[in-house]
Every structure is written in structure tokens, then in C-alpha cells.
Amino acid sequence: MSGDWSATPERSGDGVLRDGVGSSREARGASPRSAGGPTPARVHGTPAPEYGEYAPDGWVNPVLVEQERRQAADEARSRREQAAREAAEAAARRRRPSRGPSPDTDGGAAPGPVTLRSRYGASPFDCTMTVVLLALGLWSAIGTLDVGATASRLRQVIEQQYTPLADPSALTGVSVVTAVVTVVLFALTAWWSIVRLRQRRWTFWVPLVGGAVASLVTAVLFLVAVMNDPAFSTWMMQRVGG
Numbered sequence: 001m002s003g004d005w006s007a008t009p010e011r012s013g014d015g016v017l018r019d020g021v022g023s024s025r026e027a028r029g030a031s032p033r034s035a036g037g038p039t040p041a042r043v044h045g046t047p048a049p050e051y052g053e054y055a056p057d058g059w060v061n062p063v064l065v066e067q068e069r070r071q072a073a074d075e076a077r078s079r080r081e082q083a084a085r086e087a088a089e090a091a092a093r094r095r096r097p098s099r100g101p102s103p104d105t106d107g108g109a110a111p112g113p114v115t116l117r118s119r120y121g122a123s124p125f126d127c128t129m130t131v132v133l134l135a136l137g138l139w140s141a142i143g144t145l146d147v148g149a150t151a152s153r154l155r156q157v158i159e160q161q162y163t164p165l166a167d168p169s170a171l172t173g174v175s176v177v178t179a180v181v182t183v184v185l186f187a188l189t190a191w192w193s194i195v196r197l198r199q200r201r202w203t204f205w206v207p208l209v210g211g212a213v214a215s216l217v218t219a220v221l222f223l224v225a226v227m228n229d230p231a232f233s234t235w236m237m238q239r240v241g242g
Contacts (some may be wrong), residue, residue: 120197126204130193133207140211141186144218146176154222158232166231174225178218185214 121127144150151171158165165171189210196203226232 047175120200120206122200122202126202127197129204130207131212132195134190134193135205137186137207137211137214138187140214143183144175144179144182147172147179150175150178158226161234163231165226166239167229170225170229171222174221178221181217181221182214185217 002229119127121130151168151174154171154175155165155168189207192210193203193206227236
């Protein structure tokens, strides 16, 4: 084959070109690669094949290259998004309070019943009861600060049910001591209750214990003061001896 002959049909005029030996072949116009045709734009590197030509060695289809590049970029972006989702889920699991075995580590078992959590205390009930008991303790501690009224009420009870006291002023001094002790015990109880509430631990029993200790200390102090009164001691000896 010589010149610009090709098996690809391209007709001009009658479309038949006869050679010197009488054979007929179909002709096409001058190839753009020939000297007579314009030079088309080529990709960098090996020239792209033209219509009717085989691709030369080393030629790569730029369309396929672009498709492979986009596919690789999509896969990389998908892997990054998957890694970001897994990191976010792991962080959420770490922040979530543990309530028994997780379905991921227990073979996919269904989680157990979730206990209602409170921001303070072991439960909303515990927090409410603690606050109520602390309020009652505060009211009681404030009441003990009126030492005169406390001593007067106790004196009236003793003299009405038992016998007149020889030295009622001793009750006033005991009232001062019990007021100081009650205020200190309430402050310690309130501080301990707040610490346990912030730790979400059962706390309602702390004010109960604090109130019981304050009542016991107050009763012991007043009992010692009354038993040391001469008139009350004589009355007690008469009652026991009779």
C-alpha cells in the first residue's frame, strides 16, 4: 500500500480511483498526518490514533486516565469519610455513661433497661429528698440560734413534768453550746451532701445521719446539765429511793 491509500472508504467524485494496472480501490482524502492536511491538536506524549488507525505503542486514552483518577479520588474521599464517622462514633461511645455490657462486645445482645440518670445524685428522687432534708436541717439549725427561747421552753417542760430547777441559767449556757454544735454539724452535712450529689451517688441518707447526730449531741448536753442541777438531782434520788 502506498501514499494515502487505506481500507477505510472515503469517496470523492465518483469515489473510484484506478491505478496503472487496472485495479480499482476506494480513496480517501489526504490524512491530516500527511503533508497536505492540517496538523490537529495532539495530547502530550504519543500521538492519539486517528480514525481508521491502530493506536501506536505507548498511547494512553486520556478519557480512561481521567476516569481512573476520579474513581481513585472518590474512593479516597469515601475512606476518609468512613474513618471520620468511625472516629465520631467511638468518641460518642466514650462519652456515653456505661450501663452494662455493650451490644458490640456482647455478641449483639439487646441492651438491658436503662436507669434514669440525674444530673445530681443517684436519681431524681435521691436529689429531691436530699434537698428537702437539707432544708429541714437548715430550719432546725436556725431555730437553735435563739438560745433564750430554747432554754425557756426546756425549763418549762422540766418544771411542769418534774421539779423546779435550782439553777435554770445553766440551760442557757447549754443552749449556746448546742447551737454552735448544730450549726457546725449542719455545715459538714451540707458539704458532704453536695460532694456526693455532684458524684451522682446516693445522698439522701447523709442529712438523716447528720440530723440524728445533732439530736443525740443536743440531748446528751441538756441531760448532763439537768442531772447536775441540785434540785433535780434531789428529786431524782427521792423518786428512786421511794
